[in-house]
Amino acid sequence: VTTVKLAVIPGDGIGPEVVAEALKALDAATADRGIEFDRTEFQLGAARYLETGDVLTDDDLAAIKSHDAILLGAVGGVPGDPRLVGANIERGLLLKLRFDLDHYVNLRPSVLYEGVRSPLAEPGEVDFVVVREGTEGPYVGNGGAIRTGTPAEVANEVSVNTAYGVERVVRYAFGLAASRPRQKLTLVHKTNVLVFAGSLWKRTVDRVAEEFPEVTVDYLHVDAATIFLVTDPGRFDVIVTDNLFGDILTDLAGAISGGIGLAASGNINPDGTFPSMFEPVHGSAPDIAGKGIADPTAAIGSVALLLRHLGEAEAAERVERAIAADVAERGDRPRSTSEIGDQIAARIQALQPAHS
Numbered sequence: 001v002t003t004v005k006l007a008v009i010p011g012d013g014i015g016p017e018v019v020a021e022a023l024k025a026l027d028a029a030t031a032d033r034g035i036e037f038d039r040t041e042f043q044l045g046a047a048r049y050l051e052t053g054d055v056l057t058d059d060d061l062a063a064i065k066s067h068d069a070i071l072l073g074a075v076g077g078v079p080g081d082p083r084l085v086g087a088n089i090e091r092g093l094l095l096k097l098r099f100d101l102d103h104y105v106n107l108r109p110s111v112l113y114e115g116v117r118s119p120l121a122e123p124g125e126v127d128f129v130v131v132r133e134g135t136e137g138p139y140v141g142n143g144g145a146i147r148t149g150t151p152a153e154v155a156n157e158v159s160v161n162t163a164y165g166v167e168r169v170v171r172y173a174f175g176l177a178a179s180r181p182r183q184k185l186t187l188v189h190k191t192n193v194l195v196f197a198g199s200l201w202k203r204t205v206d207r208v209a210e211e212f213p214e215v216t217v218d219y220l221h222v223d224a225a226t227i228f229l230v231t232d233p234g235r236f237d238v239i240v241t242d243n244l245f246g247d248i249l250t251d252l253a254g255a256i257s258g259g260i261g262l263a264a265s266g267n268i269n270p271d272g273t274f275p276s277m278f279e280p281v282h283g284s285a286p287d288i289a290g291k292g293i294a295d296p297t298a299a300i301g302s303v304a305l306l307l308r309h310l311g312e313a314e315a316a317e318r319v320e321r322a323i324a325a326d327v328a329e330r331g332d333r334p335r336s337t338s339e340i341g342d343q344i345a346a347r348i349q350a351l352q353p354a355h356s
Ligand code: NAD
Pocket: 014, 018, 073, 074, 075, 076, 077, 078, 079, 090, 094, 260, 261, 279, 280, 281, 282, 283, 284, 285, 286, 287, 288, 293, 294, 295, 296, 298
């Protein structure tokens, strides 16, 4: 039996609600399968901060690092809560984990499952993956402000793009594109305005493309990419893009493929030096927290990504097939978070090959 040390960070708002269902799916997919998950729960997020004043201590970080993988629900309080001003849970916790654990690939697949209603009238086939850079760009916190609060205030937020950082994520995206049937890669940037970073991204894609002659390469400015995501999402296969563009595009991608409640993601350290972290694309949804109505499907889909990352392709596939079957039969009858979780877990179990 293989034992996997799993750090679980339920977080805030609907985070703990959806993580509970994701763990049911994980149990169902791995019961008697020769793999065991040794779980440690970490109480982190806005609630923990309000209680103790800590966002992420060095001890927390060291303990999390000693695990093989991380499952996270969502962190962050009610936007605008005055008690959280200055705490910056998102930077101090979520981004700190992504940066310190070198999650340079933020993998965000979008599939419009059979039977799922898209807000687009004629979405066609939607099956693409956004490879969002995870450790650079405008997210690095390279900025500052002077004369704050005065009419002469200047606030800078500098995007950092390194040849090393761009090349490794571009190379990953090409490898992924080469492994998919359509073998297509679209670079999304804003090379017409962000000329320095844009030029680095464009030259890197052109150079790495030479190693992947089987991959068709395409380029779109990010504004135009939002048009085509709505008018013709079927044109996309693998999108590679910077940290901020990727954040924005993947909420849109979630919306067109049936809703943010379905969108799963992985923050991957492909080198395996640090544990990778799996989480829904959505946040803590304070507007529906505590009501038991959050859709846990994105968190369950993140478990599938986690299992695939750990080499458990068969278990991952069962989770994905169970999700596809569940969403295909979703009518208009509302179900609670735990009803959806229980039903998907039951489907995973039913897909279990008979064992002796
Ligand atoms: P959000 O994703 O939490 O919510 C946006 C909208 O989507 C809300 O109407 C919400 O009810 C709905 N929604 C989200 N997840 C859903 C689900 N599973 N089922 C049904 N509906 C769902 O985004 P926000 O409101 O901008 O942010 C809320 C808090 O979460 C903020 O503090 C933000 O910083 C944080 N956040 C955290 C993460 C993360 O932990 N990875 C991601 C995004 C936002």
